[in-house]
Amino acid sequence: MGRGRGIEGIGQVDDSALRLVLDPRDTRGWKNRYIDRLQKTVLSAELVLSRDARVLDLGCGAGRMSHWMAARGYRVVGADLDRNLLLRAAGNGQGRNAGFVQVDACVLPFRRGAFAAVLSVGMLGQFSEPGRLELVVLELARCLAPGAGVYLIEQVGRRGSGSGLPLGEYLDAFEKAGLECVTRFPVRRGRWAGLYLIRYGLLPPVAFPAVGRVERALLWCGLKGMPGYVDYFFRFEQRR
Numbered sequence: 001m002g003r004g005r006g007i008e009g010i011g012q013v014d015d016s017a018l019r020l021v022l023d024p025r026d027t028r029g030w031k032n033r034y035i036d037r038l039q040k041t042v043l044s045a046e047l048v049l050s051r052d053a054r055v056l057d058l059g060c061g062a063g064r065m066s067h068w069m070a071a072r073g074y075r076v077v078g079a080d081l082d083r084n085l086l087l088r089a090a091g092n093g094q095g096r097n098a099g100f101v102q103v104d105a106c107v108l109p110f111r112r113g114a115f116a117a118v119l120s121v122g123m124l125g126q127f128s129e130p131g132r133l134e135l136v137v138l139e140l141a142r143c144l145a146p147g148a149g150v151y152l153i154e155q156v157g158r159r160g161s162g163s164g165l166p167l168g169e170y171l172d173a174f175e176k177a178g179l180e181c182v183t184r185f186p187v188r189r190g191r192w193a194g195l196y197l198i199r200y201g202l203l204p205p206v207a208f209p210a211v212g213r214v215e216r217a218l219l220w221c222g223l224k225g226m227p228g229y230v231d232y233f234f235r236f237e238q239r240r
């Protein structure tokens with residue numbers, strides 16, 4: 001198991017766990033570490049929660065975000081359908097404050113208003129069957145305490161491409177559940193030259209913070225890159 005250097009605020013990186021939930025073909029591990037770092041950097045800046053807030057990490061996979069949030073002091077429930085990933089998450093005891101439970105996101109076993117926030121990364125974009133996304137979003141909305149928010153990082157892409165859903169489909173599903181999008185912005189492109197240079201070992205981890213800044217700047221300027229999906233960050237709040 002390859003272990004990357006802990007980056008302050010980003011946490012230890014377990015390359016084999018990242019391959020389970022990001023790019024399984026990234027044998028060097030650098031591309032996955034770059035994505036992991038970029039996503040956590042965005043969440044660090046955007047998560048506005050009291051220190052011991054109860055947070056649901058929905059579709060937690062091997063628990064990379066659950067453990068990272070638990071290390072920040074939140075009380076985290078990681079929930080996922082895949083038992084093997086959950087065992088991996090539970091065995092990866094990087095922090096206290098995180099528990100794991102097997103669920104189907106369509107029928108969550110939590111009481112109404114149980115969480116101060118829901119985080120979900122890379123799960124909702126898989127729900128392309130008619131009505132499925134709406135169902136899951138209604139379920140997660142039910143679990144939000146008054147004033148709670150939803151934090152998402154999801155692939156935005158063409159319908160049927162296998163890489164996420166169109167932007168409007170996410171916004172509509174949350175709108176129907178009474179949640180309003182208060183922040184959204186692109187985080188990274190699924191394909192661009194910098195990512196290939198990282199993937200093939202030409203840009204080492206020490207360069208990731210700088211590459212991330214370049215990518216964010218290019219995205220703000222409307223970087224087109226190669227065709228493919230774009231990872232978006234979203235924050236939703238209950239409509240007043």
Ligand SMILES: C[S@@+](CC[C@H](N)C(=O)[O-])C[C@H]1O[C@@H](n2cnc3c(N)ncnc32)[C@H](O)[C@@H]1O
Pocket residue numbers: 021022058059060061062063064065079080081082085103104105106120121122123126
């Ligand atoms: C791409 S992985 C992302 C994992 C984690 N959020 C991360 O970013 O490291 C998507 C996760 O969604 C989970 N998932 C898919 N369908 C689900 C469902 N119906 N209920 C709960 N989890 C589901 C998968 O098992 C998988 O762990």
